[in-house]
Amino acid sequence: MKYWPVLLLSLLPLWAQALEVGERLAPWTLLDQFDQAYTFDKHAQTLLVARSMEAAKLVDAALQGQPKGYLEARHAVFLADIQRMPRLIAKMFAVPHMRDYSYRIMLDRDGRVAPRYPGAQDKVLWLQLKDGQLVAQHEYTTAAQLREALEKARP
Template sequence: MKAAALMLLCLLSTAALAVEPGERLAPWTLLDQHDVPYTLSEQTRVLLVARDMDGAKLVNTALEDKPKGYLEQRQAIFLADVSRMPRIIATLFALPKMRDYNYRILLDRDARIAPRYPAGEGEVLLLRLDGLQVVSQQALTNTDDLRQALEALASTDSQ
């Protein structure tokens, strides 16, 4: 009985964290892979969130052939939850590799921010924002869909 009550409580607390269209996001600040701070602001139009390595790989694959500044042109940022990565692996291998990427990765090293966003295993959550208010959200599970969604941002922003 206690286990069932605990499970129900966990499910309810997860549902309470889900982001809904119309909701206003609270600003936060994280460091990127170069230890440069970034604060979520009203100018941010797109927030990409990956909660695991598979989700982060989707973003990397989608952006690997894109020029530097591709996300910035779309007023987009990428938030990666790296809290489950062992510190020694992050320090010796992952961070040096991330520093070579031509896009900014905001690193949630302590799972302070990423759990606010309902990105599932192996997916990327794309939140469209207007002045920190959520306009829409889309869970993407493959590279082609993510590329198309990012390209669509460019065409809608130029109109």
């Protein structure tokens, strides 16, 4: 009986495994801030993941002044994990405010997708992809770093 807790604790890292270079990312479908469906597939070259409001603000600051279609031109997708946001706040205030942005945000309202991509809460996770496989990953802590990386990812 004493071994069960040890066994369970030793299996915990398997549930939160980091992504490995060369790993194929599974497709998913989420709604954006306009309730339009988007299916993530092998055509995406960059996936930006924000797990908190602080991380989402970094993305917003990095994209300030960019024209509509800026992310799409770079084959980049922005995924925001909003599962911890109270639904009423999301529905009444946050999502309507997001409609003013010049870029699309795929909203993970139920935590079905974002947990697949482990990383720090306060950083933006950048997953570089080729044909659906992970080529590289980075984490950004400042809008300036993220903006510079996006500029280098020109189409």
